[in-house]
Amino acid sequence: MPKEEVGCARPTGAMVGETGNTQAKKENLVEEKKRMSEVRVGAKAPDFVAPAYYHGGFTTVKLSDFLGKWTLLCFYPGDFTFV
């Protein structure tokens, strides 16, 4: 995985596999959220970069790096919670 520095998780502003506004600036984030809030089955997944823990190290994960593979994206409420 590339070591792109990222302060906090953010959408890249593009859909997976598409170029576009890949440098979504923080001040544009609210607008980006509005524009991209429609996540639908049958449509491209919104791309994002986020800091991550992986195999004992800290890295950055980018959804579009998983193009070409089946990918499962799972959100959950929190670490050390019960379910």
Place this chain on the structure above:
Amino acid sequence: MISVSVDSQFVHKMWNDHELVKMVGHDVPFHMASDGPGNVGSIYGVYDENAGVEMRGRFIIDPDGIIQAMEIMTPPVGRQLKETIRQIQAYQHVRASKGTEACPAGWEPGKKTLKPGPDLVGNVWKVWSPKTDH
């Protein structure tokens, strides 16, 4: 596989080291992403601003980056991993057939698929039974 919560990557490490390893016997094999501000969860429609946490959103994304399936649950009930795997296997089967086959209700690998086309209209009952094929 990518997991996402609002916890930092540092807390992910602590959770891996101090609980999950004990639960499953090895390190978490996938990326555990941190979405502190909820930016990613917001665009996926799973971030609860009031509680400051992500709902249990699950997205199956194909090799072209297309979302084929999603499931979103509130926190107190856990997921059924078997069903997620079944769906991935079914979508993989459809993709391998280049869309010529479809997986009917309850399909699992090895079970009967359907070949949509004019001849099948009104005739599904002849080739597929909810009693024997589900």
